[in-house]
Amino acid sequence: MSVVVLKAGGMTITIRNVVRRKSGVFHWRMRVPKGLRGNHGGKSHLDFSLKTKDSQEAAPRASKLTAEHEALWASLRSPEVVSGTYTPQQVRDAAKAQLIALGLQPGGGREGSDGWWTVLDSFEREHGHAFQEARHHDGDGAERRFLTPVNRETERLYRDGEAPKEVTLTDARATYFRLHKEGAEGRFQRDTNLPVDAFMALAGDRPLPSYTRDQANAYRDEMSARGNKSGTVRRRLRVLSAIFNMAKREHSLTMVNPFEGMIIARDGADATPRLPFTLGELRTLMAACRKADDDRRHILSIQLDTGARLSEIVGLRREDVFLSDAVPHIIIRDHRDLGRRVKTAVSNRRVPLVGEALWGATRAMAEAAKAQGHGEWLFPRYASDGEVKGNHASGALNKWMRTLPGVEGTTHSFRHAMRDRMREAGIPEDIRDAIDGHGTKSVGERYGSGHSLKLLRDHMVKVVISPDGTP
Incomplete structure (x- = not known):
């Protein structure tokens, strides 16, 4: 995009970034570097009239504009x-x-x-x-x-x-919290702030379009170098990608998401297999929990014969436990206003209490009734208004289980073991899913009120373990 200013013999002099309009007036027109368009209202090109039809007058004016903008853009890319x-x-x-x-x-x-x-x-x-x-x-x-x-x-x-x-990354995070359905929850904000703060420590708090794939790759590599497993790295990259995508959409930004489609070397290959407890391990745990008979062991006992996630049990309130009903059961559900949320929509469910789970829930309710000043939480050691400390519970309980002879699993092994026990007992898949809140509902399953508690209880008793360890 240039205009000839002078031709003399074999010499031709041109001026860059100049176009002549149909009116004959010269305009200065220059492409804005992609990463700096936010400094010019998002424009991809700048266009100013040089207010002359004379190429000799247009030349110095255009040269000045070109020099000024090249200097400005160089400054905005300066080391500082x-x-x-x-x-x-x-x-x-x-x-x-x-x-x-x-x-x-x-x-x-x-x-x-x-x-x-x-x-x-x-x-x-x-x-x-x-x-x-x-x-x-x-x-x-x-x-x-x-x-x-x-x-x-x-x-x-x-x-x-x-x-x-x-729109900076700080602005984008604020938009994410404002619009996300869980954005006001403390746990969600903590889980989001962790990768955002770490990335900003590496690349700075910048306008979103200025971030590059190299910076995203550097963050990924730093997370891996610190010993994080690929699953952890993947979760943190997904958080950042979601923030960029929402900001791109809500703020009408023209940009490439630097975290989109990222590759992690040996993704998933370093995952630790989550093995189910064996019948022998479950028998050891049953005896040890009954002997200790305290709130921590009550949690494990309820897990053992429900297959529920640890956070689902830790986050129970007394109002979620129904011991005097025809079918004793618990309700696993959201209490978002109190800081308790379940993993997915299908995780909201009713689960009958049988075997060790019935014993653990009965003892927990008796102890909760004696407690003073702890509100309605079933396990106030790990739950209070505004916070459910599932990770704290996991660390303490896993540490204790490692002291038991022959027990090698974690709290999540109860879930895998329950799934295997139900499968071995021939329990249909839809019943298994209803009990452990697993999978997604089909179109047909979304109609009606679901499986009755009696039906679920009748299947669950098939997997109750007797004191000698046999189903």
Whole structure:
């Protein structure tokens, strides 16, 4: 995109970034680097009339605009900007403050103004004698080598006016919390902040379009180097990808999500197999839990004969336990206003209490009735209004189980063991899913009130383990 200014013999002189409109007036037109379009209102190209039909007059005006914008864009890619110690938003804020201090307003120089002399004089005062000499004696714009990123942005801001506010990663996270169905919950915010804060520590808090795949890859590699398993790395990358996608959609950003479709070396190969407890291990656990007869062992006993997730049991409230009904049972459900949520929609369910689960729930309710000042939570050691500490419970219970001879699994092994026990007993898959809240409902299963508690109980008693360890 250039215009011929002069042809003489074999020599041709052209000027870059100039187009001639049908009216004959020359315009300066230049492509904005993709990562810097937020500084120009999202525009992919800048286009200014040079207000002349004379190519000889258009040439110096276009050259000046080209030089100014190349300098500005170079400043916004300078080491202090790229390193995150001096962000583009800080540059813009400082430039705006400089204009206001001079009694000028953004955009005030669009049509030509004596204010340009005020701007240049302020640069001269800032940079001193060397700038003054270069400006008045060296010529050819020599003084521009002294300009800081703030100085160059001051020029741009005075000429072009303010562009829309850039959406940073902090802004995107706030949007994510505001719009996500679980965004107000403390646990969800903690799980989200962990990868976001770690990535910002590595790459800075920047406008979203400025992040690159290299930075995303660097974060992935750092997580792996710290010993995180690939499953953990994958979960954290998914959080960041979801934040970028929501911000892209909600803020109408033109950008590529740097976390989309990321590859993790040996993804899943380092996962630790979750083996079910054997009948021998379950028998050992049954005896040890009954002997200890405290809140922690009550949790494990309920898990043993329901196959429920640990967090589902830890988060029970007294109002969720029905011991005097025709079929004693628990209700696993959300209490979102109290900080308790279940994993998926199908995790909300009623589960009959049989065997060790009935014993554990009965003892837990008796102990909860004696407790003072702990509200309605069944296991106040690990649950209170606003927080259910499933991870704390997991660490303590797994540590205790490792002290038992011949027991090698974790709390999640109860879930796998229950699934195997039901399968071996010939319990139909839809019943198994209804009991452990697993899988997804088919269209037909979404109608009606589901399986009756009696039907579920009649199947569950098939897998109750007798004291000698046999079903």
